[in-house]
Amino acid sequence: MAEVRIRNTNERIQGEENVRSFLEKQEVLYEHWNPAKLPVSLQDKFVLSDEDKQQILTTFDSEIRDLAERRGYLTWDIIALSDDTPNLNELLVKFEQVHTHTEDEVRAITAGRGIFIIKGTDDVGYFDVELTAGDVISVPENKPHFFTLMDNRQIVAVRLFIEKEGWIAQPFDDPSFQKSNA
């Protein structure tokens, strides 16, 4: 279940309702799907065949379509990252830059873990959202953030888009951001 850590104060926010209500105030959508719907063989698998990916999409088809309908997302896919991913370290360097884009960034974690670092309102500052299987997040358009892996370096997530072409990262140069504050 997702946890929030506010970087300036090190305050942690736990529990589904507390996390949802904090994120709502920050205009970040948080929902939860039942990760146990996935066959056990796919709950801990990070190198996926096309059939595996299709099975994940089929398993969560009603959740995906419900979210897409409410939020206007039109297309979706699966991303899987682990130490078996070619060039993982280079990819992570690229990921770990604060940026914005002109559509929401949506991730529904189906296995593993991941973390969003998000620039909140001025009174909150940057906060981390740690995500595990079942957590669903949508970071709104134009909100500075980045997404990366956690120590286990393994994740599978459904990504939803309005259009992939409209989703080019714009670097957000923020001298006040300290990456090492983790």
Ligand SMILES: [Fe+2]
């Ligand atoms: Fe992004």
